[in-house]
Amino acid sequence: MKKALVLSYLGSNYHGWQRQKNAATIQQTIEEAIERLTGKSVYVSGCGRTDAGVHARYYVASVELDTTIPDERMPAALNAHLPEDIAVHKCVTVPDDFDARFSCISKEYTYVIHNSRTRNPFLKNQACFYPQQLDAEAMNEAAKYIIGKHDFAALKSEGTPVKSTVRTVLECSAERDGDIVRIKARADGFLYNMVRTIAGTLMYVGIGKLKPEDIPKVIESKDREQAGPTAPACGLYMTSICYGMEELDGKG
Amino acid sequence: MKKALVLSYLGSNYHGWQRQKNAATIQQTIEEAIERLTGKSVYVSGCGRTDAGVHARYYVASVELDTTIPDERMPAALNAHLPEDIAVHKCVTVPDDFDARFSCISKEYTYVIHNSRTRNPFLKNQACFYPQQLDAEAMNEAAKYIIGKHDFAALKSEGTPVKSTVRTVLECSAERDGDIVRIKARADGFLYNMVRTIAGTLMYVGIGKLKPEDIPKVIESKDREQAGPTAPACGLYMTSICYGMEELDGKG
Numbered sequence: 001m002k003k004a005l006v007l008s009y010l011g012s013n014y015h016g017w018q019r020q021k022n023a024a025t026i027q028q029t030i031e032e033a034i035e036r037l038t039g040k041s042v043y044v045s046g047c048g049r050t051d052a053g054v055h056a057r058y059y060v061a062s063v064e065l066d067t068t069i070p071d072e073r074m075p076a077a078l079n080a081h082l083p084e085d086i087a088v089h090k091c092v093t094v095p096d097d098f099d100a101r102f103s104c105i106s107k108e109y110t111y112v113i114h115n116s117r118t119r120n121p122f123l124k125n126q127a128c129f130y131p132q133q134l135d136a137e138a139m140n141e142a143a144k145y146i147i148g149k150h151d152f153a154a155l156k157s158e159g160t161p162v163k164s165t166v167r168t169v170l171e172c173s174a175e176r177d178g179d180i181v182r183i184k185a186r187a188d189g190f191l192y193n194m195v196r197t198i199a200g201t202l203m204y205v206g207i208g209k210l211k212p213e214d215i216p217k218v219i220e221s222k223d224r225e226q227a228g229p230t231a232p233a234c235g236l237y238m239t240s241i242c243y244g245m246e247e248l249d250g251k252g
Numbered sequence: 253m254k255k256a257l258v259l260s261y262l263g264s265n266y267h268g269w270q271r272q273k274n275a276a277t278i279q280q281t282i283e284e285a286i287e288r289l290t291g292k293s294v295y296v297s298g299c300g301r302t303d304a305g306v307h308a309r310y311y312v313a314s315v316e317l318d319t320t321i322p323d324e325r326m327p328a329a330l331n332a333h334l335p336e337d338i339a340v341h342k343c344v345t346v347p348d349d350f351d352a353r354f355s356c357i358s359k360e361y362t363y364v365i366h367n368s369r370t371r372n373p374f375l376k377n378q379a380c381f382y383p384q385q386l387d388a389e390a391m392n393e394a395a396k397y398i399i400g401k402h403d404f405a406a407l408k409s410e411g412t413p414v415k416s417t418v419r420t421v422l423e424c425s426a427e428r429d430g431d432i433v434r435i436k437a438r439a440d441g442f443l444y445n446m447v448r449t450i451a452g453t454l455m456y457v458g459i460g461k462l463k464p465e466d467i468p469k470v471i472e473s474k475d476r477e478q479a480g481p482t483a484p485a486c487g488l489y490m491t492s493i494c495y496g497m498e499e500l501d502g503k504g
Contacts, residue, residue, distance in 0.1 A: 010373040055374070075370055085373045118327055121262040121337045122307070122378060 002098050003065045003074070004248055005030075005044075006090035011055045012125040012234070013085060017046045026050070026086060030061065033081035038067050047100040047241050048107060051193075053125070053233035057110075057252030060241050062100040092247050106170055108186040108240035108251070111199040111231060116179040127180070128199075128235030134206030136181050139174035141212035142205040143183065145219070146172040146198060152191055153222035155201065157230060159192030165222075167191060174202055181206070186240070196231045197224075204228035254350050255317045255326070256500055257282075257296075258342035263307045264377040264486070265337060269298045278302070278338060282313065285333035290319050299352040299493050300359060303445075305485035307378070309362075309504030312493050314352040344499050358422055360438040360492035360503070363451040363483060368431040379432070380451075380487030386458030388433050391426035393464035394457040395435065397471070398424040398450060404443055405474035407453065409482060411444030417474075419443060426454055433458070438492070448483045449476075456480035 007030070015023035019031070027044055034042045047060045069077055074091035082088065097103075114120055114127040115134045123129070146155075146169050153165040171186040183199050201218065204210040210218070210228065218226045240251040259282070267275035271283070279296055286294045299312045321329055326343035334340065349355075366372055366379040367386045375381070398407075398421050405417040423438040435451050453470065456462040462470070462480065470478045492503040 008373050010376060057374075079370065084371060084376045087371050087373050089370050118331065118341050119336060119339050121260050121339050122309075124262060124336045126374065 001065060001067075002094050002096050003063055003071070004092045004094045004098060004100060005061045005063065005074075005078070005088050006092075006248070006250065007056065007059045007061060008087050008089065008252055009056050009059065010085040010126070011050060011053050014052065016052045016054065017048065017050045027061075029082065029086060030078075033078055034063065034065070036081045037069075037077055038065065040066060045100045047104055048190075048238060050236075050238060051233050054236045054238070055126070056238040058240050058250055059238050060100045060104075060243070060248060062094065062098055092245075094245070094248070098243075103243050104189075104241060105244055106186055106188055106242045107190065107238065108171070108184060109190070109195040110237045110239040111183040111185075111195060112235045112237065113181040113183070113199075113203070113231075114179060115176075115181050120179075125234045128232050130203065132207055134176075134181050134203065135208070136174050136176035136206065138208075138212055139181070139183070139202040139206045142202055142210070142215050143172040143174050145212065145215035146185070150219050151222055152194060152219065154218050154224055154227050155194055155197040156191035156224070157193035157197065162191065165191055167194070172198070174206075184239070193230050196233070196236055197227055199231035199235065201228035203231065253317060253319075254346050254348050255315055255323070256344045256346045256350060256352060257313045257315065257326075257330070257340050258344075258500070258502065259311045259313060260309050260339050260341065260504055261307060261311065262337040262378070263302060263305050266304065268304045268306065269300065269302045279313075281334065281338060282330075285330055286315065286317070288333045289321075289329055290317065292318060297352045299356055300442075300490060302488075302490060303485050305377070306488045306490070308490040310492050310502055311490050312352045312356075312495070312500060314346065314350055344497075346497070346500070350495075355495050356441075356493060357496055358438055358440055358494045359442065359490065360423070360436060361442070361447040362489045362491040363435040363437075363447060364487045364489065365433040365435070365451075365455070365483075366431060367428075367433050372431075377486045380484050382455065384459055386428075386433050386455065387460070388426050388428035388458065390460075390464055391433070391435070391454040391458045394454055394462070394467050395424040395426050395437075395450075397464065397467035398437070402471050403474055404446060404471065406470050406476055406479050407446055407449040408443035408476070409445035409449065414443065417443055419446070424450070426458075436491070445482050448485070448488055449479055451483035451487065453480035455483060
Protein backbone atom coordinates (compact mmCIF):
# COMPACT_ATOMS: atom_id res chain seq x y z
CA MET A 1 0.00 0.00 0.00
CA LYS A 2 1.15 3.53 -0.74
CA LYS A 3 1.58 5.69 2.38
CA ALA A 4 2.24 9.41 2.75
CA LEU A 5 4.18 10.58 5.82
CA VAL A 6 3.98 14.12 7.21
CA LEU A 7 7.39 15.03 8.66
CA SER A 8 9.36 17.85 10.19
CA TYR A 9 13.12 18.05 10.50
CA LEU A 10 15.99 20.21 11.65
CA GLY A 11 18.35 20.08 8.68
CA SER A 12 21.53 21.29 10.42
CA ASN A 13 23.16 17.87 10.77
CA TYR A 14 22.19 16.55 7.31
CA HIS A 15 23.51 16.94 3.79
CA GLY A 16 20.03 17.70 2.54
CA TRP A 17 17.13 15.40 1.63
CA GLN A 18 18.57 13.27 -1.14
CA ARG A 19 20.52 10.06 -0.50
CA GLN A 20 24.26 10.52 -1.04
CA LYS A 21 27.34 8.36 -0.74
CA ASN A 22 29.31 8.97 2.48
CA ALA A 23 27.01 11.68 3.89
CA ALA A 24 23.98 11.52 6.19
CA THR A 25 20.76 12.67 4.49
CA ILE A 26 17.13 12.86 5.61
CA GLN A 27 15.97 10.43 2.91
CA GLN A 28 18.48 7.76 3.90
CA THR A 29 17.75 8.20 7.62
CA ILE A 30 14.01 7.71 7.05
CA GLU A 31 14.52 4.76 4.69
CA GLU A 32 16.73 3.09 7.28
CA ALA A 33 14.17 3.71 10.05
CA ILE A 34 11.42 2.11 7.92
CA GLU A 35 13.72 -0.80 7.11
CA ARG A 36 14.44 -1.38 10.80
CA LEU A 37 10.71 -1.23 11.57
CA THR A 38 9.44 -3.45 8.73
CA GLY A 39 12.50 -5.52 7.85
CA LYS A 40 12.08 -4.54 4.19
CA SER A 41 14.14 -2.31 1.92
CA VAL A 42 12.18 0.76 0.71
CA TYR A 43 12.51 3.85 -1.48
CA VAL A 44 11.06 7.04 0.01
CA SER A 45 10.04 9.82 -2.39
CA GLY A 46 10.24 13.33 -0.93
CA CYS A 47 8.19 16.39 -1.92
CA GLY A 48 11.35 18.46 -2.48
CA ARG A 49 15.12 18.10 -2.53
CA THR A 50 16.00 20.41 0.32
CA ASP A 51 19.69 21.34 0.46
CA ALA A 52 22.20 20.81 3.26
CA GLY A 53 21.19 22.79 6.36
CA VAL A 54 17.64 23.56 5.11
CA HIS A 55 14.79 22.68 7.52
CA ALA A 56 11.21 21.50 7.15
CA ARG A 57 8.31 22.27 9.45
CA TYR A 58 5.84 20.50 7.11
CA TYR A 59 7.17 18.00 4.61
CA VAL A 60 5.51 15.06 2.86
CA ALA A 61 7.20 11.87 1.71
CA SER A 62 5.60 8.83 0.06
CA VAL A 63 6.56 5.18 0.26
CA GLU A 64 5.23 1.80 -0.89
CA LEU A 65 4.82 -0.08 2.38
CA ASP A 66 3.82 -3.64 3.19
CA THR A 67 2.83 -3.46 6.85
CA THR A 68 0.05 -4.38 9.28
CA ILE A 69 0.79 -1.35 11.49
CA PRO A 70 -2.28 0.94 11.43
CA ASP A 71 -1.68 4.47 10.09
CA GLU A 72 -2.45 6.10 13.45
CA ARG A 73 0.28 4.05 15.17
CA MET A 74 2.89 4.58 12.45
CA PRO A 75 4.26 7.98 13.69
CA ALA A 76 5.17 6.63 17.16
CA ALA A 77 6.52 3.39 15.65
CA LEU A 78 8.78 5.26 13.21
CA ASN A 79 9.84 7.99 15.67
CA ALA A 80 11.22 5.24 17.92
CA HIS A 81 13.70 4.46 15.11
CA LEU A 82 14.49 8.07 14.14
CA PRO A 83 16.91 10.58 15.68
CA GLU A 84 15.55 13.55 17.66
CA ASP A 85 15.98 16.00 14.77
CA ILE A 86 13.44 14.20 12.53
CA ALA A 87 9.80 13.59 13.51
CA VAL A 88 6.91 11.82 11.76
CA HIS A 89 3.60 13.50 12.63
CA LYS A 90 1.08 11.64 10.49
CA CYS A 91 0.71 8.63 8.19
CA VAL A 92 -2.04 8.55 5.56
CA THR A 93 -2.92 5.75 3.11
CA VAL A 94 -2.98 7.33 -0.36
CA PRO A 95 -3.89 6.13 -3.90
CA ASP A 96 -1.24 3.89 -5.52
CA ASP A 97 -0.36 6.55 -8.10
CA PHE A 98 0.35 9.20 -5.45
CA ASP A 99 3.91 10.51 -5.37
CA ALA A 100 5.00 13.14 -2.84
CA ARG A 101 6.98 14.99 -5.50
CA PHE A 102 4.88 14.70 -8.66
CA SER A 103 1.38 14.89 -7.12
CA CYS A 104 2.15 18.24 -5.48
CA ILE A 105 0.06 21.28 -6.52
CA SER A 106 1.96 23.95 -4.58
CA LYS A 107 4.60 24.34 -1.88
CA GLU A 108 5.38 27.09 0.59
CA TYR A 109 8.82 27.96 1.91
CA THR A 110 9.52 30.45 4.70
CA TYR A 111 12.82 32.28 5.02
CA VAL A 112 13.56 33.38 8.61
CA ILE A 113 15.89 36.34 9.26
CA HIS A 114 16.98 37.30 12.77
CA ASN A 115 17.39 41.03 12.28
CA SER A 116 19.04 42.27 15.46
CA ARG A 117 22.29 43.94 16.46
CA THR A 118 23.17 40.97 18.67
CA ARG A 119 22.81 37.31 17.74
CA ASN A 120 20.48 34.95 19.64
CA PRO A 121 22.19 31.68 20.67
CA PHE A 122 18.81 29.88 20.57
CA LEU A 123 18.45 30.64 16.85
CA LYS A 124 21.85 29.15 16.01
CA ASN A 125 21.46 27.33 12.65
CA GLN A 126 17.71 28.06 12.77
CA ALA A 127 17.64 31.58 11.25
CA CYS A 128 19.83 33.84 9.14
CA PHE A 129 21.42 36.39 11.50
CA TYR A 130 21.49 39.82 9.84
CA PRO A 131 22.54 42.76 12.06
CA GLN A 132 21.86 45.62 9.60
CA GLN A 133 18.35 47.08 10.01
CA LEU A 134 15.94 45.78 7.34
CA ASP A 135 12.96 47.75 6.04
CA ALA A 136 10.40 44.92 6.05
CA GLU A 137 7.70 47.13 4.49
CA ALA A 138 9.89 47.84 1.45
CA MET A 139 10.70 44.13 1.26
CA ASN A 140 6.98 43.33 1.27
CA GLU A 141 6.39 45.89 -1.51
CA ALA A 142 9.14 44.21 -3.53
CA ALA A 143 7.70 40.75 -2.82
CA LYS A 144 4.44 41.68 -4.59
CA TYR A 145 6.34 42.02 -7.89
CA ILE A 146 7.50 38.41 -7.59
CA ILE A 147 3.92 37.06 -7.54
CA GLY A 148 2.73 35.74 -10.90
CA LYS A 149 3.88 33.57 -13.81
CA HIS A 150 7.41 34.64 -14.75
CA ASP A 151 10.63 33.31 -16.17
CA PHE A 152 12.68 33.19 -12.96
CA ALA A 153 16.09 32.60 -14.61
CA ALA A 154 17.45 35.64 -12.70
CA LEU A 155 16.40 34.19 -9.34
CA LYS A 156 17.99 30.75 -9.25
CA SER A 157 21.38 29.05 -9.06
CA GLU A 158 22.84 26.66 -11.58
CA GLY A 159 21.80 23.12 -10.70
CA THR A 160 20.27 20.09 -12.41
CA PRO A 161 19.19 21.32 -15.89
CA VAL A 162 15.44 22.02 -16.13
CA LYS A 163 13.21 22.17 -19.22
CA SER A 164 11.79 25.56 -18.32
CA THR A 165 12.62 28.31 -15.85
CA VAL A 166 9.01 29.57 -15.89
CA ARG A 167 7.19 29.14 -12.56
CA THR A 168 4.02 30.58 -11.05
CA VAL A 169 4.48 32.25 -7.67
CA LEU A 170 1.08 32.29 -5.94
CA GLU A 171 2.01 34.19 -2.77
CA CYS A 172 5.08 36.18 -1.76
CA SER A 173 5.39 38.42 1.30
CA ALA A 174 7.75 39.78 3.93
CA GLU A 175 6.65 40.57 7.46
CA ARG A 176 8.35 41.72 10.65
CA ASP A 177 7.55 40.15 14.02
CA GLY A 178 9.82 41.82 16.60
CA ASP A 179 13.40 41.11 15.54
CA ILE A 180 12.33 38.33 13.17
CA VAL A 181 11.61 39.08 9.49
CA ARG A 182 9.79 36.24 7.69
CA ILE A 183 9.69 35.93 3.91
CA LYS A 184 7.04 33.52 2.61
CA ALA A 185 6.80 32.22 -0.93
CA ARG A 186 4.25 29.76 -2.34
CA ALA A 187 4.58 28.48 -5.91
CA ASP A 188 3.61 25.58 -8.16
CA GLY A 189 7.30 24.72 -8.05
CA PHE A 190 10.65 26.32 -7.33
CA LEU A 191 13.92 26.42 -9.26
CA TYR A 192 17.21 25.51 -7.59
CA ASN A 193 17.99 28.01 -4.78
CA MET A 194 15.05 30.16 -5.91
CA VAL A 195 13.71 30.96 -2.42
CA ARG A 196 17.20 31.71 -1.09
CA THR A 197 17.80 34.03 -4.07
CA ILE A 198 14.43 35.72 -3.51
CA ALA A 199 15.43 36.15 0.17
CA GLY A 200 18.83 37.62 -0.74
CA THR A 201 17.19 39.98 -3.26
CA LEU A 202 14.52 41.14 -0.79
CA MET A 203 17.27 41.71 1.80
CA TYR A 204 18.99 43.98 -0.75
CA VAL A 205 15.69 45.89 -0.91
CA GLY A 206 15.59 45.90 2.91
CA ILE A 207 18.91 47.77 3.10
CA GLY A 208 18.18 50.05 0.11
CA LYS A 209 20.57 48.44 -2.41
CA LEU A 210 17.55 47.76 -4.62
CA LYS A 211 14.17 49.52 -4.73
CA PRO A 212 10.90 47.56 -4.73
CA GLU A 213 10.18 48.84 -8.26
CA ASP A 214 13.53 47.43 -9.48
CA ILE A 215 12.23 43.86 -9.10
CA PRO A 216 10.39 43.65 -12.47
CA LYS A 217 13.62 44.73 -14.25
CA VAL A 218 15.62 42.13 -12.32
CA ILE A 219 13.17 39.37 -13.33
CA GLU A 220 12.96 40.55 -16.97
CA SER A 221 16.78 40.61 -17.27
CA LYS A 222 16.91 36.80 -16.72
CA ASP A 223 20.41 37.64 -15.45
CA ARG A 224 21.40 36.16 -12.07
CA GLU A 225 23.89 39.03 -11.61
CA GLN A 226 21.05 41.56 -11.35
CA ALA A 227 19.54 39.87 -8.28
CA GLY A 228 20.79 39.81 -4.69
CA PRO A 229 22.99 37.09 -3.16
CA THR A 230 21.85 33.57 -2.29
CA ALA A 231 20.84 33.80 1.39
CA PRO A 232 22.32 31.08 3.67
CA ALA A 233 20.61 27.69 3.98
CA CYS A 234 20.06 27.86 7.76
CA GLY A 235 17.21 30.41 7.39
CA LEU A 236 15.14 28.29 4.98
CA TYR A 237 12.15 26.15 6.00
CA MET A 238 9.64 24.19 3.96
CA THR A 239 6.43 25.17 5.75
CA SER A 240 3.44 23.96 3.75
CA ILE A 241 2.44 21.71 0.89
CA CYS A 242 -0.79 21.30 -1.05
CA TYR A 243 -1.99 18.19 -2.91
CA GLY A 244 -5.70 19.06 -2.83
CA MET A 245 -6.12 16.27 -0.25
CA GLU A 246 -7.66 17.40 3.04
CA GLU A 247 -6.02 14.70 5.17
CA LEU A 248 -2.55 15.50 3.86
CA ASP A 249 -2.38 19.24 3.26
CA GLY A 250 -1.24 21.49 6.05
CA LYS A 251 1.11 24.08 7.45
CA GLY A 252 3.88 23.85 9.99
CA MET B 253 37.48 48.71 36.33
CA LYS B 254 34.83 46.22 37.30
CA LYS B 255 32.43 45.36 34.44
CA ALA B 256 29.22 43.34 34.44
CA LEU B 257 28.29 41.50 31.25
CA VAL B 258 24.72 40.47 30.36
CA LEU B 259 24.87 37.19 28.42
CA SER B 260 22.73 34.46 26.93
CA TYR B 261 23.87 31.01 25.94
CA LEU B 262 22.73 27.70 24.57
CA GLY B 263 24.28 25.22 26.99
CA SER B 264 24.01 22.06 24.85
CA ASN B 265 27.66 21.96 23.79
CA TYR B 266 29.16 22.92 27.17
CA HIS B 267 29.95 21.14 30.41
CA GLY B 268 28.21 23.86 32.37
CA TRP B 269 29.41 27.28 33.51
CA GLN B 270 32.39 26.47 35.68
CA ARG B 271 35.91 26.02 34.29
CA GLN B 272 36.98 22.35 34.17
CA LYS B 273 40.01 20.44 33.04
CA ASN B 274 39.57 18.81 29.62
CA ALA B 275 35.99 20.02 28.98
CA ALA B 276 34.61 23.13 27.31
CA THR B 277 32.69 25.39 29.69
CA ILE B 278 30.99 28.78 29.32
CA GLN B 279 33.29 30.46 31.87
CA GLN B 280 36.44 29.33 30.09
CA THR B 281 35.09 30.28 26.65
CA ILE B 282 34.27 33.81 27.85
CA GLU B 283 37.59 34.21 29.68
CA GLU B 284 39.45 33.17 26.53
CA ALA B 285 37.42 35.61 24.38
CA ILE B 286 38.27 38.47 26.77
CA GLU B 287 41.92 37.42 26.75
CA ARG B 288 42.02 37.43 22.95
CA LEU B 289 40.37 40.88 22.92
CA THR B 290 42.45 42.54 25.64
CA GLY B 291 45.63 40.46 25.68
CA LYS B 292 45.27 39.99 29.45
CA SER B 293 44.41 36.97 31.56
CA VAL B 294 41.13 37.41 33.49
CA TYR B 295 38.84 35.63 35.95
CA VAL B 296 35.13 35.89 35.17
CA SER B 297 32.67 35.44 38.04
CA GLY B 298 29.25 34.07 37.02
CA CYS B 299 25.91 34.61 38.76
CA GLY B 300 25.28 30.86 38.97
CA ARG B 301 26.99 27.55 38.27
CA THR B 302 24.67 26.21 35.61
CA ASP B 303 25.16 22.48 34.91
CA ALA B 304 26.04 20.75 31.64
CA GLY B 305 23.28 21.30 29.06
CA VAL B 306 21.52 24.06 31.04
CA HIS B 307 20.81 27.29 29.12
CA ALA B 308 20.65 30.99 30.00
CA ARG B 309 18.46 33.63 28.40
CA TYR B 310 19.60 36.27 30.91
CA TYR B 311 22.84 35.73 32.79
CA VAL B 312 25.24 38.17 34.44
CA ALA B 313 28.98 37.74 34.83
CA SER B 314 31.48 40.17 36.36
CA VAL B 315 35.13 40.75 35.53
CA GLU B 316 37.92 43.14 36.47
CA LEU B 317 38.89 44.65 33.13
CA ASP B 318 41.60 47.06 32.08
CA THR B 319 40.40 48.35 28.71
CA THR B 320 39.75 51.53 26.74
CA ILE B 321 36.85 49.94 24.83
CA PRO B 322 33.66 51.85 25.75
CA ASP B 323 30.90 49.76 27.39
CA GLU B 324 28.52 50.24 24.46
CA ARG B 325 31.05 48.76 22.03
CA MET B 326 32.03 45.84 24.24
CA PRO B 327 29.20 43.41 23.21
CA ALA B 328 30.12 43.54 19.49
CA ALA B 329 33.86 43.39 20.30
CA LEU B 330 33.44 40.31 22.50
CA ASN B 331 30.89 38.58 20.25
CA ALA B 332 33.45 38.66 17.45
CA HIS B 333 35.60 36.36 19.64
CA LEU B 334 32.78 34.12 20.90
CA PRO B 335 31.11 31.13 19.24
CA GLU B 336 27.52 31.46 17.95
CA ASP B 337 25.99 29.75 20.99
CA ILE B 338 27.12 32.47 23.42
CA ALA B 339 26.16 36.15 23.07
CA VAL B 340 27.04 39.26 25.09
CA HIS B 341 24.13 41.73 25.08
CA LYS B 342 25.31 44.49 27.40
CA CYS B 343 28.34 45.73 29.32
CA VAL B 344 27.91 47.93 32.40
CA THR B 345 30.60 49.53 34.59
CA VAL B 346 29.78 48.56 38.19
CA PRO B 347 31.20 49.40 41.63
CA ASP B 348 34.50 47.65 42.45
CA ASP B 349 32.90 45.49 45.14
CA PHE B 350 30.26 44.15 42.75
CA ASP B 351 30.35 40.40 42.19
CA ALA B 352 27.89 38.68 39.85
CA ARG B 353 27.42 35.83 42.30
CA PHE B 354 27.50 37.46 45.74
CA SER B 355 25.76 40.77 44.91
CA CYS B 356 22.68 38.97 43.59
CA ILE B 357 19.33 39.54 45.37
CA SER B 358 17.23 37.01 43.45
CA LYS B 359 17.34 34.78 40.38
CA GLU B 360 14.65 33.30 38.18
CA TYR B 361 14.87 29.98 36.35
CA THR B 362 12.33 28.71 33.83
CA TYR B 363 11.84 25.03 33.12
CA VAL B 364 10.42 24.36 29.63
CA ILE B 365 8.47 21.16 28.92
CA HIS B 366 7.34 20.23 25.41
CA ASN B 367 4.18 18.32 26.28
CA SER B 368 3.06 16.74 23.04
CA ARG B 369 2.54 13.23 21.67
CA THR B 370 5.15 13.86 18.96
CA ARG B 371 8.52 15.52 19.47
CA ASN B 372 9.45 18.80 17.78
CA PRO B 373 12.87 18.67 16.03
CA PHE B 374 13.29 22.43 16.54
CA LEU B 375 13.15 22.01 20.32
CA LYS B 376 15.93 19.39 20.34
CA ASN B 377 18.07 20.04 23.45
CA GLN B 378 16.01 23.20 24.13
CA ALA B 379 13.07 21.69 26.06
CA CYS B 380 12.21 18.54 28.00
CA PHE B 381 10.03 16.38 25.71
CA TYR B 382 7.26 14.76 27.74
CA PRO B 383 4.54 12.95 25.77
CA GLN B 384 2.16 12.12 28.66
CA GLN B 385 -0.55 14.78 29.11
CA LEU B 386 0.26 17.16 31.99
CA ASP B 387 -2.39 18.95 34.06
CA ALA B 388 -0.76 22.39 34.18
CA GLU B 389 -3.47 23.79 36.48
CA ALA B 390 -2.75 21.13 39.10
CA MET B 391 0.98 21.84 38.68
CA ASN B 392 0.33 25.54 39.27
CA GLU B 393 -1.70 24.72 42.42
CA ALA B 394 1.24 22.63 43.65
CA ALA B 395 3.72 25.39 42.79
CA LYS B 396 2.00 27.76 45.24
CA TYR B 397 3.01 25.48 48.15
CA ILE B 398 6.66 25.90 47.18
CA ILE B 399 6.57 29.69 47.63
CA GLY B 400 7.97 30.89 50.97
CA LYS B 401 10.92 30.31 53.30
CA HIS B 402 11.42 26.56 53.70
CA ASP B 403 14.09 23.97 54.30
CA PHE B 404 14.32 22.55 50.77
CA ALA B 405 16.44 19.49 51.67
CA ALA B 406 13.82 17.28 49.94
CA LEU B 407 14.12 19.23 46.69
CA LYS B 408 17.81 19.14 45.88
CA SER B 409 20.56 16.75 44.83
CA GLU B 410 23.75 16.03 46.71
CA GLY B 411 26.42 18.47 45.61
CA THR B 412 28.95 20.85 47.18
CA PRO B 413 28.08 20.92 50.91
CA VAL B 414 26.11 24.04 51.95
CA LYS B 415 25.73 25.62 55.39
CA SER B 416 21.97 25.70 55.22
CA THR B 417 19.30 24.17 52.98
CA VAL B 418 16.83 26.95 53.85
CA ARG B 419 15.94 29.19 50.91
CA THR B 420 13.17 31.71 50.21
CA VAL B 421 11.18 31.06 47.04
CA LEU B 422 9.57 34.34 45.99
CA GLU B 423 7.58 33.14 42.98
CA CYS B 424 6.71 29.69 41.67
CA SER B 425 4.20 28.90 38.92
CA ALA B 426 3.35 26.54 36.07
CA GLU B 427 1.54 27.68 32.94
CA ARG B 428 0.52 26.07 29.66
CA ASP B 429 1.05 27.86 26.33
CA GLY B 430 -0.13 25.44 23.60
CA ASP B 431 2.02 22.32 23.88
CA ILE B 432 4.60 24.12 26.05
CA VAL B 433 4.36 24.01 29.85
CA ARG B 434 6.61 26.55 31.60
CA ILE B 435 7.57 26.31 35.26
CA LYS B 436 9.02 29.51 36.71
CA ALA B 437 10.79 29.81 40.04
CA ARG B 438 12.36 32.91 41.58
CA ALA B 439 14.31 32.69 44.83
CA ASP B 440 17.02 34.41 46.85
CA GLY B 441 19.15 31.40 45.94
CA PHE B 442 18.77 27.81 44.81
CA LEU B 443 20.25 24.54 46.09
CA TYR B 444 21.98 22.12 43.73
CA ASN B 445 19.47 20.78 41.16
CA MET B 446 16.63 22.48 43.09
CA VAL B 447 14.76 23.81 40.03
CA ARG B 448 15.11 20.51 38.19
CA THR B 449 13.77 18.68 41.27
CA ILE B 450 10.90 21.16 41.58
CA ALA B 451 10.18 20.54 37.86
CA GLY B 452 10.26 16.74 38.28
CA THR B 453 8.01 17.00 41.35
CA LEU B 454 5.49 19.28 39.60
CA MET B 455 5.51 16.87 36.62
CA TYR B 456 4.55 14.09 39.07
CA VAL B 457 1.62 16.32 40.09
CA GLY B 458 0.86 16.90 36.38
CA ILE B 459 0.34 13.15 35.81
CA GLY B 460 -1.44 12.55 39.15
CA LYS B 461 1.38 10.69 40.95
CA LEU B 462 1.30 13.42 43.58
CA LYS B 463 -1.53 15.80 44.56
CA PRO B 464 -0.92 19.55 44.91
CA GLU B 465 -1.71 19.28 48.63
CA ASP B 466 1.04 16.62 49.03
CA ILE B 467 3.74 19.25 48.45
CA PRO B 468 3.89 20.60 52.05
CA LYS B 469 4.41 17.00 53.31
CA VAL B 470 7.16 16.45 50.73
CA ILE B 471 8.96 19.63 51.84
CA GLU B 472 8.49 18.91 55.56
CA SER B 473 9.89 15.39 55.14
CA LYS B 474 13.30 16.81 54.11
CA ASP B 475 13.59 13.45 52.33
CA ARG B 476 14.67 13.55 48.66
CA GLU B 477 12.88 10.22 48.10
CA GLN B 478 9.48 11.86 48.71
CA ALA B 479 9.90 14.27 45.77
CA GLY B 480 9.73 13.60 42.04
CA PRO B 481 12.72 12.85 39.81
CA THR B 482 15.34 15.40 38.73
CA ALA B 483 14.08 16.67 35.35
CA PRO B 484 16.66 16.68 32.52
CA ALA B 485 19.07 19.62 32.10
CA CYS B 486 18.00 20.50 28.54
CA GLY B 487 14.70 22.07 29.76
CA LEU B 488 16.32 24.47 32.22
CA TYR B 489 16.98 28.16 31.52
CA MET B 490 18.23 30.96 33.73
CA THR B 491 15.82 33.73 32.71
CA SER B 492 16.21 36.67 35.07
CA ILE B 493 18.42 38.12 37.77
CA CYS B 494 17.99 40.98 40.19
CA TYR B 495 20.72 43.07 41.84
CA GLY B 496 18.56 46.12 42.57
CA MET B 497 20.46 47.92 39.77
CA GLU B 498 18.27 49.28 37.00
CA GLU B 499 20.92 49.09 34.27
CA LEU B 500 21.70 45.46 35.01
CA ASP B 501 18.47 43.78 36.04
CA GLY B 502 16.31 42.20 33.39
CA LYS B 503 14.56 39.21 31.90
CA GLY B 504 15.32 37.09 28.90
